[in-house]
Amino acid sequence: MNIFDELIRKQEAVQDRSILSLFDNDNRASDFSTQAGDILFDFSKTNLDAGMMDALLDLIESADVAARRDAMFAGDKINETEGRAVLHTALRNVDGGPVMVDGDDVMPDILATLKRMGEFSDKIRASDITDVVNIGIGGSDLGPAMAVQALSPYHDGPRCHFVSNVDGAHIADTLRGLDAKTTLVIVASKTFTTIETMTNARTARAWILDHGGDPARQFAALSTAQEKTDDFGIDAAQVFGFEDWVGGRYSVWGPIGLSLMIAIGPRAFHAFLRGAQSMDRHFCAAAPHENMPMLLALVGIWHNQICGYATRAVLPYDQRLGQLPDYLQQLEMESNGKSTLMDGTTAPFNTGPVVWGAPGTNGQHAFYQLIHQGTRVIPCEFMIAANGHEPELAHHHKLLIANCLAQSEALMRGRSLHEASQMMAAKGLTGAELDRQARHRVFPGNRPSTTLSYPLLDPFTLGQIIALYEHRVFVEGVILGINSYDQWGVELGKELATSLQPIVEGSEPAVGKDGSTTALLDFIAKHAG
Numbered sequence: 001m002n003i004f005d006e007l008i009r010k011q012e013a014v015q016d017r018s019i020l021s022l023f024d025n026d027n028r029a030s031d032f033s034t035q036a037g038d039i040l041f042d043f044s045k046t047n048l049d050a051g052m053m054d055a056l057l058d059l060i061e062s063a064d065v066a067a068r069r070d071a072m073f074a075g076d077k078i079n080e081t082e083g084r085a086v087l088h089t090a091l092r093n094v095d096g097g098p099v100m101v102d103g104d105d106v107m108p109d110i111l112a113t114l115k116r117m118g119e120f121s122d123k124i125r126a127s128d129i130t131d132v133v134n135i136g137i138g139g140s141d142l143g144p145a146m147a148v149q150a151l152s153p154y155h156d157g158p159r160c161h162f163v164s165n166v167d168g169a170h171i172a173d174t175l176r177g178l179d180a181k182t183t184l185v186i187v188a189s190k191t192f193t194t195i196e197t198m199t200n201a202r203t204a205r206a207w208i209l210d211h212g213g214d215p216a217r218q219f220a221a222l223s224t225a226q227e228k229t230d231d232f233g234i235d236a237a238q239v240f241g242f243e244d245w246v247g248g249r250y251s252v253w254g255p256i257g258l259s260l261m262i263a264i265g266p267r268a269f270h271a272f273l274r275g276a277q278s279m280d281r282h283f284c285a286a287a288p289h290e291n292m293p294m295l296l297a298l299v300g301i302w303h304n305q306i307c308g309y310a311t312r313a314v315l316p317y318d319q320r321l322g323q324l325p326d327y328l329q330q331l332e333m334e335s336n337g338k339s340t341l342m343d344g345t346t347a348p349f350n351t352g353p354v355v356w357g358a359p360g361t362n363g364q365h366a367f368y369q370l371i372h373q374g375t376r377v378i379p380c381e382f383m384i385a386a387n388g389h390e391p392e393l394a395h396h397h398k399l400l401i402a403n404c405l406a407q408s409e410a411l412m413r414g415r416s417l418h419e420a421s422q423m424m425a426a427k428g429l430t431g432a433e434l435d436r437q438a439r440h441r442v443f444p445g446n447r448p449s450t451t452l453s454y455p456l457l458d459p460f461t462l463g464q465i466i467a468l469y470e471h472r473v474f475v476e477g478v479i480l481g482i483n484s485y486d487q488w489g490v491e492l493g494k495e496l497a498t499s500l501q502p503i504v505e506g507s508e509p510a511v512g513k514d515g516s517t518t519a520l521l522d523f524i525a526k527h528a529g
Contacts (some may be wrong), residue, residue, distance in 0.1 A: 002348045003062070003479075007055055011047075015307070019047050019412050019446055036282040036292040037466055039454045043299050045412045046379075046448040047307075053289075054299040060288045061360070063479045073284065075101040075245075079485040080342060086485050087243075088250035088470070091294045092273040092463070101245060110254070113240055117258055118266035119236065120220070124263060129218075131185045132176060134259040135200045136188030137164045139248030140222070140456050142330050143466075144188075144259045146323040147252055147272070150462050153320075153389040154264040158184070162259075163204075166196035180211030186220045188256055190242065192228035195498075201232070222255040247309035247485055249331050250470060268459045275463025283471045288430050293471030299450060300476055303379040304353040313371065314357035316383040317404035318457055324383075328469055335473045335484040342481055350479050357381075361403050372411065372443055380449040382408055383465075387456045404451070414445015454520045 022028055023044070032044035032053075048056075072078050075085045090099040090106055094114070099106040124132070134144055141164040145453070161178075163171045175183075185204045189197040205215050221229040224241040231504040233396045240255035252260070253273060283293045303309045314325040321395050336352030358366065360382075371378050384404040387398035420438040429437055452468075454461050477484030502508040503521060 002417050003059070004301075004305050004349055007052075007302075010052060010055065011302075011306050014047060014049070014052075016446075017047060019045060019448065022047070023051065027294060034290050034292050034295055036468070037278055037284070037464060039292070039452065039461070039468070041296060041450065041452050042290050043295065043450045046299060046302070046450065048299070048444075052302070053298075056278040056290050056302060058299070059479050060294055060475075063481070065288075065294065065475055065478050067069065069284065069474070069480045070185065073099075073280075075099055075106070079245075079247075079483060081483050081486045081488075085245040085249075086247070087245040088247065089276075090251055091246065091251075091253035092276040092280070092467075093244075094270060094273050094277060096277070101243075106243070108512040113255065113463070115240070117240060117255060117261055118239075118269075121157075121258070121261045121266055121269075123266065124184060126434050128182050129158050130182040131159045131161060132184045132186060132259050132262055132408075133161045133163060133178070133204065134186045134188060135163045135171075135197055136186075136222075136256070137194060137196045138330065138334075139251050140188035140190075140194075140197070140256055142327045143249070143252030144257055144324070146321075146327040147257065147260045147462060147466075148263050149323050150318075150320045150457060151260070151264050151268070151272075151459055154268050154459060157263045160259050160263045164196070166199055166287065168203070171200050173221065175204070175207055180208045181452055183208070183213070183261075184218050184220065185215075186222060186259055187232075187234075188222040189222055190222075190244075192221065192223045192225035192232070195494075198341070220258070222258060238383050249334055252466070264459065272459040272463040275460035276467035277463075278460075279464045279467035279471070283467075292485060293468055294475050296450075296468065296472040297475035297479070299379075300353070300472065301479055303448060305349055305480075307377070308350075309353070309377050309379050310350070311354040311356065311376075311378050313363075313367075313380045314355060314380050314383075314497055315360050315363060315380055315404075316357075316408075317360040317400050318383060318385055320457060321383065324465075325355070327343060327466075328357075329355045331469060332473055334487050334490070336477050336482060338482045340482070347480065347482070349480075351482060352476075360407065364407065366404065368407065371447070377447055380408070380411060380447075382449055382451040384451065384453050385455065385457050386453065389456070408449040408451055410443065410445075411449050412445060414443040414447075415441065417442050451529045 027044065028144055029044045032048065033040060033042040068078065072086050073089055075087055077083055077085050079086050084103050084157060087099060087101065087106065093107060099107050141162055145162040161174050163174050187197060188199045192198065205219065208215050208218055215233055216235060219234045220238040221234045221242050223229055226239065229239045242251065242254045246254060253276060257269065288294050294366055300312065303312065305524060316324050331353055332355045338351055339347050341347055366526060371380060382404050384401055417438060420441040421434060423441065424434045424438045433495065473484055503510050510521050
């Protein structure tokens with residue numbers, strides 16, 4: 001029997017229960033919500049009741065989440081398959097105490113690097129640099145790109161652009177229209193060997209040289225490979241390293257966030273770090289029944305492993321969080337998209353869900369049809385700020401809030417056949433046609449959602465939100481018994497791409513390849529220029 005069997009049996013007994021009926025308890029909204037600072041997490045529009053929550057909270061204790069959390073913050077090597085500590089939290093420990101790894105306090109080096117980043121950012125912001133192009137992929141791209149867009153109201157530095165895809169169209173379109181003499185290129189690759197990143201970096205260097213720029217002045221690197229950055233011609237003063245206990249998808253808090261710091265300035269970047277640090281402190285101090293990351297994780301476990309809902313939709317009603325679903329997609333699916341448990345056995349249950357989404361209200365006119373009336377239940381995670389950054393457009397924001405709250409209510413409440421029939425009768429329809437038309441207007445309802453609300457999307461709040469989701473991933477991983485901090489699933493494709501490249505280039509024959517791959521290579525070779 002797996003750890004979820006008893007919970008599944010309890011869920012099956014109440015799966016047809018109306019979520020709306022749970023609000024007969026006047027305290028439902030307060031009992032099934034929690035706050036961390038000024039952020040409110042409301043999970044009352046789910047089919048969880050007090051008994052179910054108690055059973056879920058037992059998972060926190062049985063999985064020893066608190067001890068595992070404390071081991072992470074203490075610098076223990078909880079990434080067991082790679083023998084590494086997991087200390088992205090140390091990057092935002094801006095006014096905390098020592099953090100030890102192998103007997104050494106890592107905080108002096110972290111704070112020294114943060115100081116260097118600030119000095120470099122100030123220099124760039126005061127220079128003639130008008131544009132920054134960050135070249136990375138995965139966590140070296142998704143985190144800073146998301147954060148730069150999210151905090152655009154705080155931009156008072158150079159414009160920031162992001163290149164990740166090895167498709168030449170990405171870098172060509174990005175560089176087109178930029179001035180090669182006033183563009184800073186940041187190359188983000190810990191090893192300085194990532195094939196997509198280095199291909200784009202060499203293209204950017206050639207562009208700067210061809211147009212009269214100075215690569216020695218206009219390149220910076222986010223890497224620990226000093227010898228390789230030297231060979232590339234990057235001044236050591238413009239190289240910022242980070243340790244192997246910072247995973248790529250958790251790295252926006254350190255040197256990988258340099259583009260964000262240049263855009264919003266060191267002071268706002270420090271506020272971003274402090275927001276994350278405040279969520280760290282809440283995660284470490286709050287009791288499980290009030291602990292926002294733990295509760296967010298338990299709701300995710302409930303919907304995925306217990307109810308069997310295979311996906312979750314992240315729906316920020318905030319245009320500037322437009323890239324957050326993509327960021328969380330990597331954070332969650334690369335972290336918990338595993339089938340092997342820490343002990344080497346195969347998981348007897350589904351692990352990470354499929355994560356996707358888009359900003360509201362755009363999504364309402366794209367995929368909400370499926371969410372409301374489709375045959376699969378998709379738990380929705382709404383986000384909404386109480387205030388926007390455009391007071392002169394306050395009526396826009398009120399409409400945005402109304403739409404967000406209406407969608408979560410509609411998912412829960414639905415519309416019965418009786419209600420739909422009354423609507424059609426009011427339009428003059430009768431008989432079979434009334435019944436047919438009414439059935440198209442039935443909403444099954446009873447579809448779960450959560451809502452995360454906050455006063456304003458500022459640097460501190462964004463830091464809180466990202467740290468919240470990082471810790472959610474951690475808690476889910478501990479409960480599932482998997483290592484959230486390796487990503488072996490990305491390796492095989494990289495290896496095969498390396499072996500295929502000379503075949504595509506025509507320097508080697510396609511020996512040992514399957515019939516499909518060989519046929520595709522032949523077709524592409526036939527039509528290639």
